[in-house]
Amino acid sequence: MLRLAVLVSGGGTDLQSIIDEHKKGNINCEIALVISNRKSAYGLERAKQAGIPTACIKDQKELLKKLQDEKIDFIVLAGYLAILQEDLIKAYPNKIINIHPSLIPSFCGPGMYGLHVHEAALDKGVKVSGATVHFVSEEVDGGPIIYQEAVSIADLDTAEAIQKRVLEIEHKILPMVVRYYCEDRIRIEKGRVHIL
Ligand SMILES: Nc1nc2c(c(=O)[nH]1)N[C@@H](CN(C=O)c1ccc(C(=O)N[C@@H](CCC(=O)O)C(=O)O)cc1)CN2
C-alpha cells in the first residue's frame, strides 16, 4: 500500500477532505505523515485528531530526509506555502501533487497563494474561477495539470466569498485525484495528463 505524506502550512481543510474520504474507505493508501513548515498550522491538529503522525520541519534538506526515512511514496501539497527546491522534486518525479485555487495558468506562480489568488481574480473581474490539481515541478505551478474544475464567481464581490466557493471545489477534486493516483489511473504523455 502506498504511503502518503501531506504537507500543510495553514488551516488544513484540504487535508481534512483527504482524511474524510480516506475514512470512508475511498482512498486506498496509508496517510503516513502530515508535515508543516509552521508550528501554528491547524492542519497539524487535524492530523493529530485523525491519529496521523506529524512533524514540523522548515529546512528542506531535513524535510527530504524525513520523507525518505519514513519511506513515503508520494506527497500532496495541501496549502503548503513554501517553494520546493530541486533536490526534493528530483527525488519524487511526478510523485508530488499540488492543489491551487485558480484555473492555472491564471493567477499562479510565485506570490500567488491563499487569498492573494482570489484578490487577483476579483481585481481582474473574471466571471469564472476554480481549482487546479497538478504535478509539482521546479516551475512553481507549472507542472502537468491533472484535473481542473471551474465555478462561476460572477455573483461574488469579495475575495473571501470567492475563496469559500473555490474551497468547495478543492475539497471535492483533491481527494478524487488522490484516489485516482492510488489506483494507478494517472498517466502523463508528452506533458499532458490522462486519467484512465
Ligand atoms: N517548486 C515548486 N514548489 C511549490 C509548488 C510548485 O508548483 N513548484 N507549488 C506551491 C504551492 N503554491 C501554489 O500552488 C505556492 C505556494 C507559495 C507561494 C509563495 O510565493 N510563497 C511565498 C511565501 C509565503 C509564506 O510563507 O507566507 C514565497 O515563497 O515567497 C507560491 C505558490 C508549493 N511549492
Ligand SMILES: NCC(=O)N[C@@H]1O[C@H](COP(=O)([O-])[O-])[C@@H](O)[C@H]1O
Ligand atoms: N498556491 C498554493 C495555495 O494557495 N493553496 C491554497 O491554500 C489554501 C489552503 O487551505 P487549507 O489550509 O484550508 O487547506 C487552499 O485554498 C489551497 O488551494
